[in-house]
Amino acid sequence: MKPIRVALLGCGTVGREVVRLLHEQADELAARAGAPVELAGVAVRRPHKHADLGDLLTSDASGLVTREDVDVVVEVIGGIEPARTLLLEALKAGKSVVTANKALLAEDGPALAEAADASGVDLYFEASVAGAIPLLRPLRESLAGDRITRVAGIVNGTTNFILSAMAASGASYADALEEATRLGYAEADPSADVDGYDAASKAAILASLAFHTRVNSADVHCEGIRAVTAGDIAAAATMGCVIKLLAICERTPADESMPESVSARVYPAMIPATHPLASVDGAFNAVFVEAEAAGQLMFYGQGAGGAPTASAVLGDLVAVARNRVLGGRGPRESAYASLPVRPIGTLRTRYHVSLEVVDRAGVLSTITGEFARHGVSIAAARQTGEGNGNGSARIVVVTHKAPEAALAATVDVLAGLDVVHGVHSVLRVEDLGRKGVAG
Amino acid sequence: MKPIRVALLGCGTVGREVVRLLHEQADELAARAGAPVELAGVAVRRPHKHADLGDLLTSDASGLVTREDVDVVVEVIGGIEPARTLLLEALKAGKSVVTANKALLAEDGPALAEAADASGVDLYFEASVAGAIPLLRPLRESLAGDRITRVAGIVNGTTNFILSAMAASGASYADALEEATRLGYAEADPSADVDGYDAASKAAILASLAFHTRVNSADVHCEGIRAVTAGDIAAAATMGCVIKLLAICERTPADESMPESVSARVYPAMIPATHPLASVDGAFNAVFVEAEAAGQLMFYGQGAGGAPTASAVLGDLVAVARNRVLGGRGPRESAYASLPVRPIGTLRTRYHVSLEVVDRAGVLSTITGEFARHGVSIAAARQTGEGNGNGSARIVVVTHKAPEAALAATVDVLAGLDVVHGVHSVLRVEDLGRKGVAG
Numbered sequence: 001m002k003p004i005r006v007a008l009l010g011c012g013t014v015g016r017e018v019v020r021l022l023h024e025q026a027d028e029l030a031a032r033a034g035a036p037v038e039l040a041g042v043a044v045r046r047p048h049k050h051a052d053l054g055d056l057l058t059s060d061a062s063g064l065v066t067r068e069d070v071d072v073v074v075e076v077i078g079g080i081e082p083a084r085t086l087l088l089e090a091l092k093a094g095k096s097v098v099t100a101n102k103a104l105l106a107e108d109g110p111a112l113a114e115a116a117d118a119s120g121v122d123l124y125f126e127a128s129v130a131g132a133i134p135l136l137r138p139l140r141e142s143l144a145g146d147r148i149t150r151v152a153g154i155v156n157g158t159t160n161f162i163l164s165a166m167a168a169s170g171a172s173y174a175d176a177l178e179e180a181t182r183l184g185y186a187e188a189d190p191s192a193d194v195d196g197y198d199a200a201s202k203a204a205i206l207a208s209l210a211f212h213t214r215v216n217s218a219d220v221h222c223e224g225i226r227a228v229t230a231g232d233i234a235a236a237a238t239m240g241c242v243i244k245l246l247a248i249c250e251r252t253p254a255d256e257s258m259p260e261s262v263s264a265r266v267y268p269a270m271i272p273a274t275h276p277l278a279s280v281d282g283a284f285n286a287v288f289v290e291a292e293a294a295g296q297l298m299f300y301g302q303g304a305g306g307a308p309t310a311s312a313v314l315g316d317l318v319a320v321a322r323n324r325v326l327g328g329r330g331p332r333e334s335a336y337a338s339l340p341v342r343p344i345g346t347l348r349t350r351y352h353v354s355l356e357v358v359d360r361a362g363v364l365s366t367i368t369g370e371f372a373r374h375g376v377s378i379a380a381a382r383q384t385g386e387g388n389g390n391g392s393a394r395i396v397v398v399t400h401k402a403p404e405a406a407l408a409a410t411v412d413v414l415a416g417l418d419v420v421h422g423v424h425s426v427l428r429v430e431d432l433g434r435k436g437v438a439g
Numbered sequence: 440m441k442p443i444r445v446a447l448l449g450c451g452t453v454g455r456e457v458v459r460l461l462h463e464q465a466d467e468l469a470a471r472a473g474a475p476v477e478l479a480g481v482a483v484r485r486p487h488k489h490a491d492l493g494d495l496l497t498s499d500a501s502g503l504v505t506r507e508d509v510d511v512v513v514e515v516i517g518g519i520e521p522a523r524t525l526l527l528e529a530l531k532a533g534k535s536v537v538t539a540n541k542a543l544l545a546e547d548g549p550a551l552a553e554a555a556d557a558s559g560v561d562l563y564f565e566a567s568v569a570g571a572i573p574l575l576r577p578l579r580e581s582l583a584g585d586r587i588t589r590v591a592g593i594v595n596g597t598t599n600f601i602l603s604a605m606a607a608s609g610a611s612y613a614d615a616l617e618e619a620t621r622l623g624y625a626e627a628d629p630s631a632d633v634d635g636y637d638a639a640s641k642a643a644i645l646a647s648l649a650f651h652t653r654v655n656s657a658d659v660h661c662e663g664i665r666a667v668t669a670g671d672i673a674a675a676a677t678m679g680c681v682i683k684l685l686a687i688c689e690r691t692p693a694d695e696s697m698p699e700s701v702s703a704r705v706y707p708a709m710i711p712a713t714h715p716l717a718s719v720d721g722a723f724n725a726v727f728v729e730a731e732a733a734g735q736l737m738f739y740g741q742g743a744g745g746a747p748t749a750s751a752v753l754g755d756l757v758a759v760a761r762n763r764v765l766g767g768r769g770p771r772e773s774a775y776a777s778l779p780v781r782p783i784g785t786l787r788t789r790y791h792v793s794l795e796v797v798d799r800a801g802v803l804s805t806i807t808g809e810f811a812r813h814g815v816s817i818a819a820a821r822q823t824g825e826g827n828g829n830g831s832a833r834i835v836v837v838t839h840k841a842p843e844a845a846l847a848a849t850v851d852v853l854a855g856l857d858v859v860h861g862v863h864s865v866l867r868v869e870d871l872g873r874k875g876v877a878g
Binding site: 276 | 456460464467468470471472565571572573576577580581582583584585586651715730731732733734735736737738739740741744746747749750751752753754755756757758762765766767768770773775776
């Protein structure tokens with residue numbers, strides 16, 4: 001049987017594992033793909049670091065991806081360039097592509113999909129979201145006969161590790177980040193993780209697949225966890241909640257103000273401690289899916305790491321190889337729904353607002369009055385720390401569901417009041433899965 | 440675009456939902472499949488009960504599945520015959536098949552797979568295990584580049600509802616079964632569920648897919664939950680455990696006694712209350728998968744019911760339709776590994792043995808001596824109820840991992856001892872996922 005030959009772009013943590021598994025599981029992969037799956041070459045920037053790969057190594061990635069004897073290109077470089085140019089060249093040259101590159105897919109996925117279509121080849125990217133957890137294939141294929149209404153999940157292990165550590169020990173954000181860095185869960189420059197960009201890329205990919213529409217990373221409202229304090233986490237606990245960095249993708253039916261639309265957003269939010277996502281701790285990922293017929297589903301596992309990510313890459317590689325051996329193609333981009341993306345200002349959620357105020361009679365009434373004036377209905381308000389001698393008190397307000405824009409306007413006004421020393425925090429409260437889930 | 444025409448066999452709870460969704464989501468399904476997906480006919484035994492389906496109805500199932508204008512046959516009759524004959528006829532006639540029939544697949548899956556191969560058509564069966572939870576596609580495809588070592592899950596909602604109810608309220612098995620029947624979670628004849636046969640069929644399907652080998656329902660060691668008492672559940676709680684009916688499929692490396700082998704088994708077992716499967720309550724299903732590279736994964740959702748099962752059927756139907764529109768085929772049977780099935784007697788697990796004994800000095804020593812004589816190492820033994828005045832006491836022994844055969848021989852001998860009034864219960868203790876899982 002003519003082997004399927006693979007060009008590997010990048011040989012970091014994930015790439016090394018791909019090489020190892022291709023070697024160790026060669027017989028199994030051949031049996032499953034219908035032909036041997038062989039490495040044709042490995043493109044890296046610094047070949048001297050990978051001497052063990054011998055003749056397979058090249059620093060000419062562009063030459064490798066268009067080489068006659070290459071059938072499939074596996075990309076684990078990450079980032080936009082040179083990955084985009086290389087993959088477009090590969091697809092144009094008729095190579096199928098397997099990629100783990102969430103940033104590229106979220107920014108320019110349709111260009112890749114169109115290039116794959118033009119050449120009649122496959123584009124698979126299971127490893128781009130939630131690592132080893134089979135999530136994209138279920139969304140694209142298993143649920144293709146259903147209407148997905150919401151996808152909400154913990155899709156970034158670094159931030160989940162940090163928030164879990166803060167909750168477990170009462171540590172500050174800075175201390176928890178330091179621990180995450182020391183243990184290898186956070187990179188030296190943690191911005192992509194802690195500012196939510198990584199999760200936002202994944203949210204764009206999930207929303208696109210779930211709702212059959214194009215959602216770009218620029219469409220995703222994104223807030224990270226840098227501002228989350230130990231006090232916020234304690235406040236969440238008081239409410240029977242935990243704080244998780246969530247990627248939330250929702251389809252909203254048409255209403256008086258908008259046609260049917262989708263929203264995709266990433267922010268730290270309070271969720272009930274009894275929700276299945278609340279107990280997902282450490283570097284684990286979990287994604288909750290709701291569909292009209294299927295009901296509530298949850299997928300749980302390791303979202304990152306060399307071996308788990310390589311597992312997802314190789315699953316795709318077997319599918320792509322089998323398609324080349326037997327003919328046929330995997331699912332293509334499905335964006336027929338073309339739904340508008342809902343502006344974050346029109347989003348309706350609940351909020352937990354914490355203010356430092358002057359300790360004086362009537363202040364609580366002034367504050368709650370401002371909420372009322374903006375049409376934001378209050379579920380609970382409480383004042384603590386009165387008479388502590390330093391002249392300030394803490395007011396916490398929890399709202400009913402209110403439009404983001406109204407809440408933002410309220411907070412703006414509050415921040416300017418003489419009686420308000422400062423707005424301590426504004427956190428969303430998400431009542432995911434209101435129907436209640438066993439467990 | 441020429442439509443894909445579907446023959447539906449059976450129109451019960453699931454069939455009605457399939458009809459509804461095909462109708463309500465016609466536009467979406469057409470967009471996703473690449474062509475309209477239409478009902479060509481519905482075969483039922485009693486057409487008068489489905490008058491609303493009008494001309495689509497027929498009682499001639501055999502005629503329908505071979506009809507010229509039919510592309511795909513969806514089977515939701517269940518049971519071995521006439522389903523087997525009808526599906527073999529359909530496959531022989533070049534129709535692709537989507538089925539939810541776990542009993543048939545577990546008994547005769549290879550015959551169906553061979554018929555599909557002979558005609559070059561698809562055989563999909565996501566709905567046969569764990570209803571709406573996308574589980575088979577991940578096992579068959581997403582994890583095709585990995586080595587799965589264990590699949591363990593709660594795959595029968597009826598028994599999970601009963602065991603959850605017993606644990607929550609202290610109810611007896613009989614009372615919990617009655618409640619399940621009253622609420623529609625158990626059928627009038629509950630044997631297929633409570634005796635474990637339904638779960639055993641699913642275990643056979645899961646083991647076949649996970650380990651790329653043929654496992655038949657007759658290969659699955661199967662014990663149901665009829666013998667589980669409120670006392671057992673209380674005893675589990677004392678150990679920090681809960682009792683769940685588990686389907687467990689494991690791959691065991693070669694050792695001195697056997698080559699590499701698989702085991703598939705269904706029985707009620709104690710699992711740690713902290714394990715993610717322990718908190719899966721009511722009629723929900725969840726399946727835990729361990730793979731060498733991917734690590735630990737969990738899938739959770741509704742395992743039964745008309746709409747969830749129909750969601751899985753329609754997901755398969757879209758895949759099969761797309762393959763017919765675009766060319767190509769889904770994954771075929773992958774049974775290249777041909778691994779032997781390990782006899783239950785060679786299985787090694789831990790056990791919780793509860794005995795009613797004569798309240799007399801030295802009895803504990805006699806009992807523990809019998810374990811030792813059979814080479815079964817004891818982790819803990821305790822005696823309660825001494826001096827209760829009725830002359831009897833309770834001894835509970837928890838073993839380390841021991842071969843099933845040695846434990847069974849020990850229990851046989853114990854049951855015959857003069858000092859033993861009776862063997863109250865023998866329950867396995869499964870320490871799934873020893874590596875520890877977040878949450």
